Structure formats: structure tokens, C-alpha cells
Amino acid sequence: MPVDIPELRTVNVTRYVTPLREGGSLPALVEADDNFLYVVKFRGAGQGLKALVAELIVGELARALGLRVPELVFIELNEAFGRTEPDEEIQDLLRASTGRNLALHYLSGAITFDPLVKTIEPQLASLIVWLDCLTLNVDRTARNTNLLMWHRELWLIDHGAALYVHHIGPGWAEVKNRPFAQVKDHVLLPQAAELAWADAEGHTRLTPERLRAIVALVPDEWLQEPDLTPEQQRANYVQFLENRLAASEIFVQEATTARHALV
Incomplete structure (x- = not known):
């Protein structure tokens, strides 16, 4: 049986909306250039890149099993976002996360x-x-x-x-x-x-x-x-x-x- 090859879209952060401080890795709600909101898991967070690897693999395993998972996308973060953030902790996180991160489509009202x-x-x-x-x-x-x-x-x-x-x-x-x-x-x-x-x-x-x-x-x-x-x-x-x-x-x-x- 042929296997459908899963694909992830790539979007770019256009606006940092707010940090989601209930997450230990300081994920954030952002807007991307497709005008959708996403919850970003940052590559520069304390758990490191392996947390993104697990997020991606297990999320797509769940999808392959027919379970509902918000769309996962690669999301590019420009270094400029780290310069304007007033919170030093978030500023450091953004600077450490320049490049490709992982994000989940935001389920508004969930x-x-x-x-x-x-x-x-x-x-x-x-x-x-x-x-x-x-x-x-x-x-x-x-x-x-x-x-x-x-x-x-x-x-x-x-x-x-x-x-x-x-x-x-x-x-x-x-x-x-x-x-x-x-x-x-x-x-x-x-x-x-x-x-x-x-x-x-x-x-x-x-x-x-x-x-x-x-x-x-x-x-x-x-x-x-x-x-x-x-x-x-x-x-x-x-x-x-x-x-x-x-x-x-x-x-x-x-x-x-x-x-x-x-x-």
C-alpha cells in the first residue's frame, strides 16, 4: 500500500503576540505571514531541539493514527524580534531561537x-x-x-x-x-x-x-x-x-x- 508522504508548511513570524507562561518552555502566541495565529515551541528553550523533534514526530504519529492534532508547521523567526522585546528573559529566548522553530495552529476558544x-x-x-x-x-x-x-x-x-x-x-x-x-x-x-x-x-x-x-x-x-x-x-x-x-x-x-x- 503506497504511503502518503506527510508535509509541513513553512510560515514566518510577523508579530509576537504574547508569551504563554503556563508552559515551562515559554511558548508564545504569534501571528504568521499567512495571517493565522500559532503557538510556537522555541528551539532556544531550555528543553532544546530534542523537544521539537519529539513534538514533531509524536504529533505526526498521532495524526497517522487518526487522532486530532492541530496543524504543525515550521515557523521561521527573524533575529529582529529579539531586539525589541522589553522582557529580558523573552528577549534572550527569541535571540536563541532565530531560524526554524515548530508551531501548532492556535485553536481559538479551545x-x-x-x-x-x-x-x-x-x-x-x-x-x-x-x-x-x-x-x-x-x-x-x-x-x-x-x-x-x-x-x-x-x-x-x-x-x-x-x-x-x-x-x-x-x-x-x-x-x-x-x-x-x-x-x-x-x-x-x-x-x-x-x-x-x-x-x-x-x-x-x-x-x-x-x-x-x-x-x-x-x-x-x-x-x-x-x-x-x-x-x-x-x-x-x-x-x-x-x-x-x-x-x-x-x-x-x-x-x-x-x-x-x-x-
Whole structure:
């Protein structure tokens, strides 16, 4: 089956609107030259370029699974924006982020998902839990759901904390069968009653060709591991994801056991 190659548009920042200080990396709301508003994740933030890599890969994996994710775009930041910002912290961040950053289309009027108010149907909840287990996303808890309700539909945001093992150094992609004990804290775990279905769906949709196409989106300039070419670094991400998929029954069982302890 032929694979549609995902593409990301490139836009340019034309106006810095406001910082979003609820994010630890100081993301910001900006206007771009296509007249749309975006939430920018800056390359100069404390989490570094690997957070952008995780944001891009996991966001597009979610999209490949049929989950709703705001459009991701590459967004270019001119060095001039760092000169006029009066806040010194933001000024330093903008100066460090000149060039290509990552942004999400701003969902105007969206509200944070509240698990006490809204119930998510089991297949959708299971697919999100499955994705977060696959990608080691530790940041989907009741305290910080990283889920939005927009036009009565559930949208996934903020995946920079996923794939956290790529911070540990050489050989990170070779670690197999890594558990994901943090699934016990997943905000949607109580509703994830269709994990076996989600596992089958994930294997169907995330083919090796699809994984390679998604990882290929990562720009060379974001891949800065010493002694490794961008191609070798992309191969590490593909290898890691293929290893996780090959051993998915381990994290599915882990999630199932954790769910049974809750319900």
C-alpha cells in the first residue's frame, strides 16, 4: 500500500503576540505571514531541539493514527524580534531561537479537557493511551492533560516530553522492552477499555514506511548529536519506534494491569 508522504508548511513570524507562561518552555502566541495565529515551541528553550523533534514526530504519529492534532508547521523567526522585546528573559529566548522553530495552529476558544466533566469513548481513549505508551509520553496526567476540547472534539497537544530516552546519550535507541510504569497516571486510562483493539489499529497504521516518512520530516539542523550524521540520527528514531512496536504486547499488558487496578 503506497504511503502518503506527510508535509509541513513553512510560515514566518510577523508579530509576537504574547508569551504563554503556563508552559515551562515559554511558548508564545504569534501571528504568521499567512495571517493565522500559532503557538510556537522555541528551539532556544531550555528543553532544546530534542523537544521539537519529539513534538514533531509524536504529533505526526498521532495524526497517522487518526487522532486530532492541530496543524504543525515550521515557523521561521527573524533575529529582529529579539531586539525589541522589553522582557529580558523573552528577549534572550527569541535571540536563541532565530531560524526554524515548530508551531501548532492556535485553536481559538479551545478549553482544557476536564476528565470530571467529559467522558471519552473507549476506543479513542485506548488509542491515545496506546500512543503515549509507544512514545513514552509522561505528560498526559490529570494534573496536566495536554488535551483540549474544541468544537466538542478532543485534540492532542504538547508532545515535547515524549521520547524522553533520546536525552540519555549514545545507544538510547537500542534499549528494548523498556517498561512504561507512568501509564498508571494517564488521565484516560480508566476509560481505555479497548487496548487490544488500539494495539491492532496502531500496528496497521504505523507501518515501517509510515514511520520513516514521519521521521524524515525532522530537519537536519535539529539533529545535533556529535559523531552522527542526520541520517544516522533519523535511523535511530525509526529503530526505536520499530522496537517499541515489535514489543507492544509488553506495554499493552502493563497498561491493562494498571487499568484493572483503577477500575
